[in-house]
Amino acid sequence: MADDRWTPPEVMLAVDLVILTLRRSLLHVLLIERGIEPYKGTLALPGGFLQHAEEDITAAAHRELAEEADMDVETLHLEHLGVYGAPGRDPRGRVVSVAFLAIAPRLPEPAAGTDAAAARWQRADQVLSGDLELAFDHRRIVEDGVENARAKLEHSALATAFCGPTFTITDLQRVYEAVWGISLDPRNFYRKVQKTSGFIVAAGPERKGTTGRPARLFRAGPQKALNPPMVRPVEPSIMKGSGQ
Amino acid sequence: MADDRWTPPEVMLAVDLVILTLRRSLLHVLLIERGIEPYKGTLALPGGFLQHAEEDITAAAHRELAEEADMDVETLHLEHLGVYGAPGRDPRGRVVSVAFLAIAPRLPEPAAGTDAAAARWQRADQVLSGDLELAFDHRRIVEDGVENARAKLEHSALATAFCGPTFTITDLQRVYEAVWGISLDPRNFYRKVQKTSGFIVAAGPERKGTTGRPARLFRAGPQKALNPPMVRPVEPSIMKGSGQ
DNA sequence: GTAATAGTGTCTATTAGACACTATAAT
């Protein structure tokens, strides 16, 4: 500690991406089948090491998003999620991974012919339940990412990131239902969303639905923080008659 | 990218601590006057490099807490805050810092005769306003830490971490007022806190106040997540008459 | 008594939650 010549240990820095989207009204996460050891053949989050010593961490996340998922960062919500650096989590040595959460609107399957060829959308519930096995500590990272998204839906306009540039109120309701894993009353949802100032604003005239009455289109409003918040219904918890 | 022999760059990993407490009903943050270059003599967050290549990051945060702040980690709330790794943020090279947020009950000044000798509590508002200059990007980290604490007060029982093992409802109200920087109606606060199930539970009989009616004592309840949440009053925003 | 702090009750406006109908399109 008083050693003049002591220098700090160095670690390898990686980024991992939890990319969430909605497909057929179900929450999905993008996973890649690893082509190299360790965990070759196992599903894992897209990600990788910093490319050079001067690369910015967020820039690395953007790069991986483009390389491994063939996605344009401009259209995506991307935010810091956490740091996963337990010794021994990677057999190659001390790897510290910075995880990011990305939210994508419904997209086609990742294009073949890129690094993303092995990428596939998988149902989030299958990952969370353990039906799908993931490499490293990536299941834990997905858990944290989903929980982060669930919480953010309450207080931010994150839900609009799951939709395209324009969307209907029903589209937005599907996002809340899929991420929270519950169903909501459309009448109360309409009322709440419309009176939450700055959340969504009218856009264009109407959408030519496949059938039924055409829906009005909206786009994301200027407000990133929702006030009042959208409230996640309390699940009838096990704590019955707890005090008071 | 297809180079077989490529190995990832390595970075130096540091931890930094934003330690918040209340002193005289004002939010304070623990800062240290740096004894070495760079930024020698400037105030900075307590923290430092990983000690060896196998040290766990959270363990390193605990160690710094003990070394630099002379605090027992058992009594403190400690959670991940963010990662700060912009190239060039540290003149010594590529340093990536994992920041932690710690909440401490009111404590005596850090003991002299330890690494913490140069540590001092400083008012958070003076840091946020820029009246106090901090080394590196530490002011930004403090901003993020305070904002994190403000948000967490709404939905978690974090406020109890600012108090000792037992506290009065008024003590708790002071925490909310100091961190949020507003004043609250004590009657409504009492009602809200008492009916938020699991937030606080009665403890011991009463406290011998210096003067006035003795207050009942409480301790932190079992519930970490508050439901319903404590709501931070909307500041009369500049957005007047913004749509409906 | 006075001063100082702790604690409670009430009234009102707003909101959340439950619930059923009307509207507009494709076929």
Add this chain to the structure above:
DNA sequence: ATTATAGTGTCTAATAGACACTATTAC
């Protein structure tokens, strides 16, 4: 007309916010 989806209105119970008084101690 039928089917399918979009959108609105009303009632009620719970809650937030404003506000004034009583309670218990030290002196």
